Amino acid sequence: MFELPECITxxxxxxxxxxxxxxxxxxxxxxxxxxxxxxxxxDDFARLIKGKTIGESYVRGRWIFTPIEPGYVFVIGECGGxxxxxxxxxxxxxxxxxxxxFVDDSYFTITTQMWGAMELYVEGDELERDYIKGMxxxxxxxxxxxxxxxxxxxxxxxxxxxxxKSLLTQEQIIPGLGNAIAQDILYQARLxxxxxxxxxxxxxxxxxxxxxxxxxxxxxxxxxxxDEYDLFGSKGGYVRIMDKNATGKPCIRCASVVExxxxxxxxxxxxxxxxx
Ligand SMILES: [Zn+2]
Numbered sequence: 001m002f003e004l005p006e007c008i009t010x011x012x013x014x015x016x017x018x019x020x021x022x023x024x025x026x027x028x029x030x031x032x033x034x035x036x037x038x039x040x041x042x043d044d045f046a047r048l049i050k051g052k053t054i055g056e057s058y059v060r061g062r063w064i065f066t067p068i069e070p071g072y073v074f075v076i077g078e079c080g081g082x083x084x085x086x087x088x089x090x091x092x093x094x095x096x097x098x099x100x101x102f103v104d105d106s107y108f109t110i111t112t113q114m115w116g117a118m119e120l121y122v123e124g125d126e127l128e129r130d131y132i133k134g135m136x137x138x139x140x141x142x143x144x145x146x147x148x149x150x151x152x153x154x155x156x157x158x159x160x161x162x163x164x165k166s167l168l169t170q171e172q173i174i175p176g177l178g179n180a181i182a183q184d185i186l187y188q189a190r191l192x193x194x195x196x197x198x199x200x201x202x203x204x205x206x207x208x209x210x211x212x213x214x215x216x217x218x219x220x221x222x223x224x225x226x227d228e229y230d231l232f233g234s235k236g237g238y239v240r241i242m243d244k245n246a247t248g249k250p251c252i253r254c255a256s257v258v259e260x261x262x263x264x265x266x267x268x269x270x271x272x273x274x275x276x
Contacts, residue, residue, distance in 0.1 A: 001080035001114070004138065004176030005219035006228045006236065007064050010083050011057040013231035014066065017085050019056055021102040023049045023068070028118075031095035035115030045120055048072060049100065061138050061175030063117075065126065073126045079116025084109050085231045131172065138176045139216045149209045157198035164200075164208070165193035165264055174212065179266040180225060183242035185211045186268075192275045193261070193268040242269040 055067025063077040088105035168182040188211035224236030256273035
């Protein structure tokens with residue numbers, strides 16, 4: 001799944017390559033998929049984008065917004081898989097769920113791995129969509145200060161069972177984070193995934209805040225995770241410290257053996273000695 005760094009990487013590349021291109025036509029792909037969320041019929045999608053121009057893409061959380069000018073916004077959300085640019089004459093992917101062809105015959109496709117929104121809105125209406133409406137501050141926004149983060153801990157720490165992993169991965173409390181980057185954030189913050197956030201002291205809160213901002217920044221700088229693809233089909237440069245390859249091997253900080261548990265809908269990899 002794309003998390004914030006992968007979405008930002010894609011949006012930046014879209015701005016350098018497809019921004020300003022005029023759309024010749026588009027469709028909903030060649031492989032009907034139960035978990036791709038469209039909000040238009042394929043005919044309406046094709047009709048509404050034809051002759052329009054790609055504007056400047058931007059990201060909030062795990063959502064990429066691309067103006068289709070004038071008047072519309074295309075939204076890619078909660079998605080994983082491949083979002084690709086193709087030069088004229090390149091072969092189409094075997095399966096894809098959206099294709100947009102430009103007047104110069106270059107084109108753009110999206111193929112989801114599991115699910116994802118690929119929706120077209122009249123500009124402004126996208127802000128009313130579930131998960132976008134009321135989205136909290138994301139870790140790359142200037143409003144994501146330590147004071148703001150401390151407020152989140154106060155707000156959610158009162159719920160006795162709310163754990164560090166839950167804070168990072170559930171209910172979009174910190175939009176854009178997901179199960180992948182959360183592993184390294186918890187490692188950098190030296191917190192066990194189950195650690196209740198209600199009892200974090202000031203030092204631990206600061207460490208967790210720094211780990212969130214620092215890990216997200218580093219993953220963006222490196223073009224996203226190495227198990228996800230960018231707009232040109234290349235893998236990102238961010239290699240996770242804590243993933244399935246780390247299980248059973250020595251922690252790089254203290255040499256204890258890294259463990260794996262199933263917790264909150266996914267595997268967690270952590271060091272039992274230095275993540276408490
Ligand atoms: Zn360790």
